[in-house]
Structure formats: C-alpha cells, structure tokens
Amino acid sequence: MAAPVTPPRGMRDFLPNEKAVREHALGTIRRSFAAHGFDEIETPVMEDSARLHSGLGGDNEKLGFAVLKRGLSPVEIAAAAESGDLLSLADLGLRFDLTVPLARFYASHRAELPAVFRSIQIAPVWRAERPQKGRYRQFIQCDIDIIGEAGPLAEIELISATTAALDALGLTGCSVRINDRRILASLLGHWNVAPELAERALITIDKLDKIGVAGVVTELGGLGIDTEGIAETLAGMPGLGWDAAAPAWLDLAAYSDLRALRDALPATRLVFDPTLVRGMGYYTGTIFEIAHPELGYSLGGGGRYDGMIGRFLGTDVPACGFSIGFERIVDLLGVTGAADPDAVVLIHEKDADPAALVALKTALVATGLRVRLERRTKNVKALLDRAAAAGYGRYAFVTSETRAPSSLEFRPLGDSADRH
RNA sequence: GUGGGUAUAGCUCAGCUGGUAGAGCAUCCGGUUGUGGUCCGGAAGGCCGCGGGUUCAAGCCCCGUUACUCACCCCA
Structure with a gap:
C-alpha cells in the first residue's frame, strides 16, 4: 500500500466544486x-506564543498548535522535558481565533486607524481538537469587530451586519x-460562588439545556x-x-441594556438566554451566539471584550466582535452548482492539432x-456529466474542419435524461 | 482526554454457518450508434488498513494497533 495521501487530521482538501461554493459564500x-x-x-x-497563552483564550489556549523554536539543542529539549514545561520550547503558535490577533493589531496600528475602527477578518484559525x-x-x-465604541451602537451594528450576511447567504x-x-x-x-470556581460554574450552567436542572445542580455540587x-x-x-x-439574581442594568438592543433590532430574532455563557475568558459584557434549529452547536458568536486591548496597549479601549463559523455555514448550505451558459466545453479528438485548439479557445475567450x-473519451456521457457538474452550460465538438x-x-x- | 461504529478495486458497496475475491460506476480496447450524451463485448485494476493469535484452512473468529467517523468534553 502506498504512503497515506489523506490531509492531516481535521484538515481538508477542497475539490473544484466545493472550492467554488466556498468562494461564492465568502x-x-x-x-x-x-x-x-x-x-x-x-x-x-502565527502570534507570539506568550500572547496566545496570556490567559484570555479560555480552554482554546490548550488547543493551540505550538511552533518549536528553530535550532533547539538537545540540552534545551532535555531541560524542558525535565521541568515539564514543554511550551517553553515554542516561541510561536498558530492563532486559535481572530480576536487576540486583532487586539495586537490594533495596539500596534492605533495611530493609523480611525477613532472607531470597524474591521473585517476572514481567515483560517487552528485548534488541535x-x-x-x-x-x-x-x-x-x-x-x-468594532473597536473604540463603548456604547450599544457597537452591538447593534455587529448583530445587524451579521444577520444581513446570513440573509444574503439565504440562510433562514x-x-x-x-x-x-x-x-x-x-x-x-x-x-455565593467563590471566584476561583466561577469559570467552571459558568461552563456548567451553559449545559442546562443538555443535562437539565438536576444535572447542573449535581455538577455544581x-x-x-x-x-x-x-x-x-x-x-x-x-x-x-x-x-x-x-x-x-438578575442584574437589572444589564438586563435593561439587552432590552434596548432588542428594541433597536426589530428585524432580528433576538432571544434572551441567561444560561448562555461562551467559553472565552475575555468577554466582559454582552455575549451572543447564532443558533439554528437543526444544529446542536452554534453557527457563530461574539461579545464585548473591553479589557483585552488594554493588556497590550496599556490603556483600555472598548471592543466588541461577532464571528461567523464559516465551515458550519457551508456545511449547512451544501454543494449546489448552477450551470453557466457562458462556460463552454470544447470536445476534441486525440490527434487534434494543439496550436489550432488553443487558437480556437483563445478566440472564444476573447x-x-x-x-x-x-x-x-469513449464514454462521452461521463465526460459531459462531469463538465455539467463543474458548472459548464454548453458544449461543442471540434473537428478537423x-x-x-x-x-x-x-x-x-x-x-442527460431529457435529451438524446 | 473518554466512549461507540467502520476499514474489501480509483469511487460506492456486496461477500451467507470460516473453504483460494465480487458487482455497479469510472478508466482503457474492439464493435455499434445520424458528428457523437445509445447499446453490446472485452481488458486492466486487490498485501480484504497494519501486526500478532486460533484453525488443516481467516476478508470473516480473538487480541493489539493505526486511520476514518459519530457522540461526550469543549467549541465556530
């Protein structure tokens, strides 16, 4: 058997029709x-390993791919193994989200950016799950993300822009x-939950819809x-x-702020859910998540993280972001390729003159x-079916004449069923 | 990190109570068919994931292992 040719675990190749759907959605x-x-x-x-592991990423930090320092000596490796601190062998890591890099980006380029900066990031992230x-x-x-806006305008703009994108994709x-x-x-x-137990307690509360009241009480106990x-x-x-x-137990000021968001977004199905938690440790205020009735997981999420940029910049800058989980959206959309009548296939014989073929093609491209x-090929049907699946709308035979x-x-x- | 399922031709999958490996599609060749999406015939293609064990005999049973996959944990 030949060496394995599958991509690394959890990572995928995309065939032409899949790539086309992805690019269209993007x-x-x-x-x-x-x-x-x-x-x-x-x-x-990549970002500096220390920045990725600054305690802001919640559990995701543990899922980061680390990049070894170049030129490590056996002595250094042995010392790290001895101390158990293998992370000290890495100086860089692949980003596990786009928020931590954005905070560094903003801290680095603040002078060149508007007072209220609205950013788009569409990019891959990596988690060793x-x-x-x-x-x-x-x-x-x-x-x-909106950086520099402390008021509800940020949340309102983010939610309306995100739901607009989902609408444009035809996702209902x-x-x-x-x-x-x-x-x-x-x-x-x-x-009266002790602060050191707060994070674990919140994750448990988040599971209420799955394990029920009794389950949550047992886990908290x-x-x-x-x-x-x-x-x-x-x-x-x-x-x-x-x-x-x-x-x-309800924080009335926060509840009132959420109600104001609801009033400002009449076209959005906004559901107040006091059991929504979200794993990232950096959130400080509003948090939100996109839910779909057919899925047990969210299609995206976000929230306000007013403290993070201050960790990099020195002065606090309010920030809020919303992230769409692109892969989950694409999985939901499925692969549908529409035939393009302006895309044509020229079928030629094996011994056709290459120069003439390309000249003909170039004239058509023009x-x-x-x-x-x-x-x-012998089996023209299979050839045409593949071309149709690739989005081609018409075909013609090229002859020596x-x-x-x-x-x-x-x-x-x-x-092929309705023609012959 | 924990648990379940799966692993056979390029792809999708059969393979019975253990007895020397099968189909459809794709590929190639010959013929057929109104310059063509039809049909017929043929060929090629397999360490049955990998390693042990049981047996006269293992694709099939047992153990291990790896990969894929689903669920949990956690998450987009």
Missing part, C-alpha cells in the same frame, strides 16, 4: 460586511441568543458549591424572556466565454 459575506461600513484587514497566521461533525482543526472564521431560521457577563456575575454572586436553592433559580431561567418580573478543452468559432455548434449541457 464573497457574499465579504460584500455584506463591507456594505455595512467595515474594512478588511489581515494578520499573520478531536474532529467531528461541524468541527475541524483548520477552519475559517468571518469576524467583524437563525436566531441570536444573547446574554451579558454582568448577569452571569450577579447570578454567581447570588449563589461536585465543584464544591453550596447548591441550596440553586435548582429553583435554574428552573426559572430558560423561559425568562424579555418581560421578566426581575428575579433577585468573446467573454469561459472555455475548457476536453479530449474525447473547425476553423472559426462560428463553425462550432453549441448544445446545452444538463441532465
């Missing part, structure tokens, strides 16, 4: 974001779940949290809605057509 998203006043930027795929449906080790994220049925870190903080305070009265609070959380009679040459494009007789390509 173009749609890009145009939609740009129309809403965002500007596209690009950053390197166990792959499964909707989860890959290399995947594209489509992020928009999506809703946006929304919550606020301040609400989660007041909830944990109400339960396992963390060492006093679960007295927690079940009652939990039971009332999912259906709370927009007109709740303010339970004691008229605005997309032209592919195909050597005639074919001199000019006008002598070609084009026929439509398509389902």
Whole structure:
C-alpha cells in the first residue's frame, strides 16, 4: 500500500466544486460586511506564543498548535522535558481565533486607524481538537469587530451586519441568543460562588439545556458549591424572556441594556438566554451566539471584550466582535452548482492539432466565454456529466474542419435524461 | 482526554454457518450508434488498513494497533 495521501487530521482538501461554493459564500459575506461600513484587514497566521497563552483564550489556549523554536539543542529539549514545561520550547503558535490577533493589531496600528475602527477578518484559525461533525482543526472564521465604541451602537451594528450576511447567504431560521457577563456575575454572586470556581460554574450552567436542572445542580455540587436553592433559580431561567418580573439574581442594568438592543433590532430574532455563557475568558459584557434549529452547536458568536486591548496597549479601549463559523455555514448550505451558459466545453479528438485548439479557445475567450478543452473519451456521457457538474452550460465538438468559432455548434449541457 | 461504529478495486458497496475475491460506476480496447450524451463485448485494476493469535484452512473468529467517523468534553 502506498504512503497515506489523506490531509492531516481535521484538515481538508477542497475539490473544484466545493472550492467554488466556498468562494461564492465568502464573497457574499465579504460584500455584506463591507456594505455595512467595515474594512478588511489581515494578520499573520502565527502570534507570539506568550500572547496566545496570556490567559484570555479560555480552554482554546490548550488547543493551540505550538511552533518549536528553530535550532533547539538537545540540552534545551532535555531541560524542558525535565521541568515539564514543554511550551517553553515554542516561541510561536498558530492563532486559535481572530480576536487576540486583532487586539495586537490594533495596539500596534492605533495611530493609523480611525477613532472607531470597524474591521473585517476572514481567515483560517487552528485548534488541535478531536474532529467531528461541524468541527475541524483548520477552519475559517468571518469576524467583524468594532473597536473604540463603548456604547450599544457597537452591538447593534455587529448583530445587524451579521444577520444581513446570513440573509444574503439565504440562510433562514437563525436566531441570536444573547446574554451579558454582568448577569452571569450577579447570578454567581447570588449563589455565593467563590471566584476561583466561577469559570467552571459558568461552563456548567451553559449545559442546562443538555443535562437539565438536576444535572447542573449535581455538577455544581461536585465543584464544591453550596447548591441550596440553586435548582429553583435554574428552573426559572430558560423561559425568562424579555418581560421578566426581575428575579433577585438578575442584574437589572444589564438586563435593561439587552432590552434596548432588542428594541433597536426589530428585524432580528433576538432571544434572551441567561444560561448562555461562551467559553472565552475575555468577554466582559454582552455575549451572543447564532443558533439554528437543526444544529446542536452554534453557527457563530461574539461579545464585548473591553479589557483585552488594554493588556497590550496599556490603556483600555472598548471592543466588541461577532464571528461567523464559516465551515458550519457551508456545511449547512451544501454543494449546489448552477450551470453557466457562458462556460463552454470544447470536445476534441486525440490527434487534434494543439496550436489550432488553443487558437480556437483563445478566440472564444476573447468573446467573454469561459472555455475548457476536453479530449474525447469513449464514454462521452461521463465526460459531459462531469463538465455539467463543474458548472459548464454548453458544449461543442471540434473537428478537423473547425476553423472559426462560428463553425462550432453549441448544445446545452444538463441532465442527460431529457435529451438524446 | 473518554466512549461507540467502520476499514474489501480509483469511487460506492456486496461477500451467507470460516473453504483460494465480487458487482455497479469510472478508466482503457474492439464493435455499434445520424458528428457523437445509445447499446453490446472485452481488458486492466486487490498485501480484504497494519501486526500478532486460533484453525488443516481467516476478508470473516480473538487480541493489539493505526486511520476514518459519530457522540461526550469543549467549541465556530
């Protein structure tokens, strides 16, 4: 058996028709974001290892691909193995999201950017996860971020631009779940959860829709949290809605801010969900996620991270972002290639004159057509089916008598069942 | 990191209670068919993922391993 030829685990090759669908979707998203006043930027795929592991990335930090320093000596490697700190052998890492690189980018280029900067990033990120449906080790994220806007305008613009992009893709049925870190903080305070347990407790709360009230109570108890009265609070959380009679644990200021967002976005299905958490440690205020009724995972998410840029810049700058999980969107769209009548296939004999063929093709290209040459095989049907699947709309046979494009007789390509 | 499923031709898959490897599609060749998407015939293509074990005999049973895949964890 030959050496394996599959791509690395969790990473994929894309066939021509898949690539075409992806590029089409990316173009749609890009145009939609740009129309809403965002500007596209690009950053390197790697960042300093120390920056990626600054504690802001939550669990994702553990999933980062590290890049070894060049020219390591056996002594250094042995020392790292001895100390158990293998990460010290890496000085760079592949980015696991686009937010941490953006914060560094902004800190680096602040002087050249507008006071309120609206960025687009459409780029791959890497996480060393166990792959499964909707989860890959290399995947594209489509992020928009607004830096320098502390008020709700940022959230409103981000949510409306993102839902506009989803609409442009023809994706229906999506809703946006929304919550606020301040609400989660007041909830944990109400339960007297120790700060060092807060992160674990939040992740557990996030699972409420999956494991139920009893499951969450058990898991919280396992963390060492006093679960007295927690079940009652939990039971009332999912259906709370927009007109709740303010339970004691609810941060009223944050709740009121969320209601204002809801009022500002009448066209969006905005669902208040106090159990929404999100894993990234850097969120400080609003958090949101795109939900789809057919999927058990989210199609994207984001939130406000007012503290992050200050870690790189020294002074705090408010920031908020929204990320679309491109791979999950594409999986949902499926592969549909429409036939292009301006894309034609020229079928020629094995012994056709190459110079004449290319001259003929060039003449057709000059008229605005997309032209592919195909050597005639015994099985013409298979050849034509493949061309049709690749989006070609017409075909013609080239013979030794074919001199000019006008002598070609084009026929439509398509389902072979309805023609013969 | 944890658990389940799968692994046979380029692709999609059969292969019965263990008995020397099969189909369809694709490829190539010959013929047929109104300058052509039809049909007929033929050929080529396999360490049955890899390594052990049981057996007279293993694609099939047992153990291990690797890869893929689904779910959990976590996440887009």
